[in-house]
Amino acid sequence: MGNGNSGTAGDGRLADNIVHFARVLRKAGLRLGPAAVTDAIEAVEAIGIGEREEFYTALHATLVKRHEDDAVFDEAFRLFWRSRDLVGKMIALMSPVVTRHEEREKRKAGETRVSDALFGGQEDRHRERDEPDIEIDARFTASGSELLRRTDFAQMTSAELAAAKRAISDLVLPMDEVRTRRFRRSTRPVAIDARATMRHAMRTGGALILPRHREPKTVHPPLVVLADISGSMSQYTRIFLHFLHALGETRRVHAFLFGTRLSNVTRQMRHRDPDLAVEACSQSVNDWSGGTRIGETLKDFNRLWSRRVLGQGAVVLLITDGLEREGIELLEKEMDRLHRSCRQLIWLNPLLRFEGFEARARGVRAMLPHVDELRPVHNLEAMADLVAALSGMVRRGAGDPRRFLPAA
Numbered sequence: 001m002g003n004g005n006s007g008t009a010g011d012g013r014l015a016d017n018i019v020h021f022a023r024v025l026r027k028a029g030l031r032l033g034p035a036a037v038t039d040a041i042e043a044v045e046a047i048g049i050g051e052r053e054e055f056y057t058a059l060h061a062t063l064v065k066r067h068e069d070d071a072v073f074d075e076a077f078r079l080f081w082r083s084r085d086l087v088g089k090m091i092a093l094m095s096p097v098v099t100r101h102e103e104r105e106k107r108k109a110g111e112t113r114v115s116d117a118l119f120g121g122q123e124d125r126h127r128e129r130d131e132p133d134i135e136i137d138a139r140f141t142a143s144g145s146e147l148l149r150r151t152d153f154a155q156m157t158s159a160e161l162a163a164a165k166r167a168i169s170d171l172v173l174p175m176d177e178v179r180t181r182r183f184r185r186s187t188r189p190v191a192i193d194a195r196a197t198m199r200h201a202m203r204t205g206g207a208l209i210l211p212r213h214r215e216p217k218t219v220h221p222p223l224v225v226l227a228d229i230s231g232s233m234s235q236y237t238r239i240f241l242h243f244l245h246a247l248g249e250t251r252r253v254h255a256f257l258f259g260t261r262l263s264n265v266t267r268q269m270r271h272r273d274p275d276l277a278v279e280a281c282s283q284s285v286n287d288w289s290g291g292t293r294i295g296e297t298l299k300d301f302n303r304l305w306s307r308r309v310l311g312q313g314a315v316v317l318l319i320t321d322g323l324e325r326e327g328i329e330l331l332e333k334e335m336d337r338l339h340r341s342c343r344q345l346i347w348l349n350p351l352l353r354f355e356g357f358e359a360r361a362r363g364v365r366a367m368l369p370h371v372d373e374l375r376p377v378h379n380l381e382a383m384a385d386l387v388a389a390l391s392g393m394v395r396r397g398a399g400d401p402r403r404f405l406p407a408a
Contacts, residue, residue: 014044015041018037018040018041018044018059019037019041021059021076021077021080021081022036022037022040022063024076024080025063025072025073025076028072028076029069029072029169030063030064030065030066030069030072030073031065031066032063032065036062036063036065037063039062040058040059040062040063043058043059043061043062044058044059046058052081055081056077059073059077060073060077071272071273072273148160148163148164148167148380149167149379149380149381149384150379150380150381151379151380152353152378152379153235153236153239153378153379154235154236154350154378161239164239164380165239165242165274167380168239168242168243168246168380168383169242169246169274171243171246171383171384171387172387173246173247173250173251173387174220174247174387174390174391175391176220176221176315176390176391176392177218177219177220177221178218178219178220178221178312178313178343179216179217179218180216180217180218180219180312182216182217183214183215183216183217184214184215184216184217185212185213185214186213186214186215187213188213188215189211189213190213190214190215191213191214191215192211192212192213192214193211193212193213193214196212196214197209197210197211197212200212219312220250220251220252221251221312221313221314221315221343222251222252222253222254222309222310222311222312222313222314222315223244223247223251223252223253223254223314223315223317224253224254224256224309224310224314224315224316224317224342225240225244225253225254225255225256225316225317225319226256226258226297226298226301226316226317226318226319226320227240227241227255227256227257227258227319227320228258228259228292228294228319228320228321229257229258229259229285229287229288229289229290230259230289230290230291230292231289231290231291232321232323233292233319233320233321233350234288234289236319236350236377236378237257237319238278238282240319240348240377240383241255241269241277241278241281242274242278243383244269245269245274245277245278246274248269248270253266253269254266254305254309255269255281256301256305257281257285257288258292258293258294258297258298258301259285259287259288259289259290259291259292259293259297260287260290260291260292260293260296260297261286261287261293261297261300262297262300262301262304263284263285264305265280265281265284265285268280268281268284269281292320292323292324293324293326293327294320294322294324294331294363295324295327295328295330295331295333295334296327296330298331298334298335298338299330299334301338302334302337302338302341306337306338306341310341310342313343314342314343315342315343315344315345315346315390316338316342316344316345316346317346317348318338318345318346318347318348318371319348319349319377320347320348320349321349321350321351322347322349322351322361322363322364322367323361323363323364324361324362324363324366325362325363328362328363328366331363331366331367332366332367332370335366335367335370335371336370338370339370339371339372344372344373345370345371345372345373346371346372346373346374346375346386346389346390346399347367347368347371347373347374347375347401348375348376348377348386349364349374349375349376349377350376350377350378352374352375352376352378352382353376353378353379353382357404358404359404359405364404365405368401368402368404368405369401369405371401372399372401373389373399373400373401374399374400374401374404375389375399
């Protein structure tokens with residue numbers, strides 16, 4: 001359609017274009033198999049190429065399997081099958097005219113992922129043509145993926161950050177579970193379910209009594225995140241929000257941001273597209289990259305939200321550097337209250353990226369006695385270690401905060 005073809009999908013290169021369009025969708029995150037692509041070609045062959053809406057409906061009905069993929073499909077369809085608009089956009093991007101901030105269009109859902117899927121390899125191909133061939137002996141150097149895992153989020157380029165976001169979405173999510181007071185039917189002889197056994201026996205008039213079993217029901221404990229968005233922490237918090245968005249697909253996650261005030265962004269994090277979810281979070285707070293008052297904001301959380309979100313064995317992730325200068329007594333008091341209200345309190349501090357880190361700051365010394373674990377959060381490797389810790393796959397001593405406390 002974008003190249004002006006008419007007739008059926010078997011004519012010209014329309015079938016090839018549909019296959020290429022499906023590859024773009026798959027690269028943008030849609031779950032597509034060869035059968036769906038075949039269905040799309042057959043659907044276009046059945047309806048013929050007439051109205052644009054019919055063509056859209058045929059592809060949408062065969063290629064979109066989940067409601068949350070609608071936005072990505074719409075954006076990909078708009079870009080892929082309308083070459084004139086695409087050329088106009090490329091000319092606008094290459095134009096030296098600077099667009100004013102007020103006139104900048106709001107990004108659409110899935111735009112970033114579709115743009116990466118369509119044009120992600122272009123820069124690499126141009127770079128390969130322009131740059132001379134250089135042979136490098138890489139036998140004793142780390143691979144690109146290993147370097148990316150160890151690169152500090154604050155030092156990453158935009159391309160590396162995009163790669164980091166994709167790596168975060170591919171992380172194996174924590175598999176921790178806690179027992180609840182409820183039971184579920186079991187095929188294993190864990191415990192006799194007397195009520196179910198008698199109910200089943202009544203159906204046979206008591207002639208046949210077969211035991212029924214039950215076992216405790218387990219669920220993922222809720223995850224509560226308190227993330228510092230002050231000037232020194234905003235870059236780490238922004239990439240960590242992508243990690244929270246991935247976690248939110250499989251479990252309950254309550255997200256709070258704090259600088260000089262506390263903001264609940266749980267609703268904003270429920271947006272299907274991760275980029276728009278993070279953008280909605282940054283738009284909903286007024287103190288992003290500003291100052292911080294850790295003690296005051298923890299007091300607000302303990303007073304207003306603690307009883308609402310810290311039930312059922314909740315785990316709290318506190319992301320901050322702990323560089324509080326005033327109100328140290330209040331900070332220590334509220335940290336103690338928060339620690340006693342949750343099942344586990346994990347402090348994620350990017351300052352641990354420095355070798356020889358010592359708890360010299362007053363705020364850090366006040367917080368350390370009231371956390372269960374202290375871990376870094378500055379790169380992908382640290383984030384993978386956090387996932388392993390939440391899953392109980394690593395020994396607790398690795399994040400023991402007592403190693404930073406001065407000896408009594």
